[in-house]
Amino acid sequence: MNKLNNEEKINEILTRGVEDVFVLESLKKKLLSGKPQIVKLGVDPTGPNIHLGRAIPLRKLRDFQRLGHQVVFILGDFTAQIGDPSDKLGKRPMLTKENVLENIKNYKKNVGKILDLKKTKFVYNSKWLAKLNFREIADIAESFTVQQMLARRNFKDRYEKNEEISLREFLYPLLQGYDSVMVKADIEIAGLDQLFNLKAGRVIQKYYGQPEQDVLTYQMLEGTDGRKMSTSWGNVINITDEPNDMFGKIMSLRDELIIKYFTLCTDLSLVEIKKIEQDLVSGANPRDIKMKLAWEIVVMYHNKKEADKARDYFVSVFQKKENPDEAQEIKAVVGEKLMDVLVREKVVSSNSDFRRLVEGGSIKINGEEKITDPFFEILKTCLVKVGKHRFVKIEV
RNA sequence: GCGUAGGUGGCGGAGUGGUCAAUCGCAACAGACUGUAAAUCUGUCGCCCAAUGGGCUACGCAGGUUCAAAUCCUGCCCUACGCACCA
Numbered sequence: 001m002n003k004l005n006n007e008e009k010i011n012e013i014l015t016r017g018v019e020d021v022f023v024l025e026s027l028k029k030k031l032l033s034g035k036p037q038i039v040k041l042g043v044d045p046t047g048p049n050i051h052l053g054r055a056i057p058l059r060k061l062r063d064f065q066r067l068g069h070q071v072v073f074i075l076g077d078f079t080a081q082i083g084d085p086s087d088k089l090g091k092r093p094m095l096t097k098e099n100v101l102e103n104i105k106n107y108k109k110n111v112g113k114i115l116d117l118k119k120t121k122f123v124y125n126s127k128w129l130a131k132l133n134f135r136e137i138a139d140i141a142e143s144f145t146v147q148q149m150l151a152r153r154n155f156k157d158r159y160e161k162n163e164e165i166s167l168r169e170f171l172y173p174l175l176q177g178y179d180s181v182m183v184k185a186d187i188e189i190a191g192l193d194q195l196f197n198l199k200a201g202r203v204i205q206k207y208y209g210q211p212e213q214d215v216l217t218y219q220m221l222e223g224t225d226g227r228k229m230s231t232s233w234g235n236v237i238n239i240t241d242e243p244n245d246m247f248g249k250i251m252s253l254r255d256e257l258i259i260k261y262f263t264l265c266t267d268l269s270l271v272e273i274k275k276i277e278q279d280l281v282s283g284a285n286p287r288d289i290k291m292k293l294a295w296e297i298v299v300m301y302h303n304k305k306e307a308d309k310a311r312d313y314f315v316s317v318f319q320k321k322e323n324p325d326e327a328q329e330i331k332a333v334v335g336e337k338l339m340d341v342l343v344r345e346k347v348v349s350s351n352s353d354f355r356r357l358v359e360g361g362s363i364k365i366n367g368e369e370k371i372t373d374p375f376f377e378i379l380k381t382c383l384v385k386v387g388k389h390r391f392v393k394i395e396v
Numbered sequence: 397g398c399g400u401a402g403g404u405g406g407c408g409g410a411g412u413g414g415u416c417a418a419u420c421g422c423a424a425c426a427g428a429c430u431g432u433a434a435a436u437c438u439g440u441c442g443c444c445c446a447a448u449g450g451g452c453u454a455c456g457c458a459g460g461u462u463c464a465a466a467u468c469c470u471g472c473c474c475u476a477c478g479c480a481c482c483a
Contacts, residue, residue: 164476286431318432352442353425388426
């Protein structure tokens with residue numbers, strides 16, 4: 001069986017979670033041709049973690065991979081240092097080489113949770129970018145005009161507001177485009193915010209006499225607070241999060257995001273997702289559906305056993321408000337003040353913080369008794385609950 | 397280089413001699429409500445103190461004036477914008 005031109009799969013690749021394809025007809029033709037294509041994804045390791053938002057292109061890449069296409073994963077060790085202006089309203093700082101290498105360390109391993117590493121070609125873009133001499137850079141720069149650059153939304157806005165735009169930022173899309181030339185990309189995928197850079201790839205490929213890549217942009221994913229998932233917002237769900245944590249974060253998503261998450265972050269078929277959508281419309285409890293979502297995702301990045309455990313934990317601790325079986329364990333001495341112990345172990349940030357929590361009735365011993373005395377002394381082993389999520393077992 | 401504006405708590409942004417640990421918004425944390433949430437409402441949100449109060453450290457950095465400084469003066473550092481340079 002020739003997987004390459006499986007039309008059904010191809011259609012799903014081209015639509016599921018996809019924001020836009022440029023040029024759709026051309027890409028479709030390429031895929032239906034049955035010839036393996038070079039699919040490029042470039043990632044600048046500006047942080048060490050992969051969160052569910054960043055996992056989307058990896059999952060898309062995996063789909064291409066399963067169809068038999070060649071995935072080229074560009075580790076932007078060089079471009080990360082230059083700094084992509086795409087998702088920033090202001091200027092980005094340049095990272096040092098050390099920052100970047102540090103970030104890359106565990107990156108590949110985590111990519112392996114999604115992609116088949118054996119079939120993935122990894123390349124560092126410093127391999128060619130670091131070698132460019134000025135003559136060559138000037139040559140690349142010739143392919144673009146200032147007008148084209150200024151047409152870009154976030155440059156245009158900043159320009160009109162008289163805000164600073166450095167020339168370095170103009171260079172970034174050129175470098176990303178040059179990457180496409182170097183790997184001879186047929187297809188490049190990235191988030192919608194990258195549209196300009198993706199198209200720059202086409203311009204530069206053409207300039208170098210190559211066929212232009214088609215570009216596929218995927219939808220941006222909202223994080224736990226409803227804003228775009230981004231490490232700097234602190235609203236991320238990382239694929240390396242512990243099962244309980246991952247499960248809990250997914251449960252705390254607002255209901256409106258359920259279907260989007262199923263579509264972008266799970267492997268459920270579109271038919272199944274459609275059915276879930278109908279269930280929701282006809283009044284199924286979104287909580288239960290969200291539990292399924294959380295379970296599916298935890299299975300994906302951990303395993304079934306862990307996912308079951310995380311679900312049981314959630315049901316017992318948050319739904320039934322029971323005490324968890326497991327909790328961080330802390331040793332203490334009989335007669336020691338709870339405040340001192342919790343501050344020492346950094347469960348609370350300061351004595352003042354602890355007092356405030358006590359005043360707010362947020363600290364409970366063994367599930368029931370609220371503490372009202374800030375100088376509560378520990379007399380025997382007990383389970384302390386701080387707020388809703390933090391549990392600490394204190395042993396004497 | 398010249399000029400102008402400015403540097404305040406995690407962020408944005410008030411405050412221009414005492415009533416300022418600093419209005420307000422966001423974020424965060426907690427409580428209520430709920431279907432776990434979200435939304436909403438309430439409270440907290442520098443640190444320390446057995447405390448309806450007291451102390452300490454903070455408003456770019458270093459000095460100074462004053463009984464008293466985030467607020468005034470001097471020097472320094474930094475940022476943005478404008479001008480100059482580019483014919």
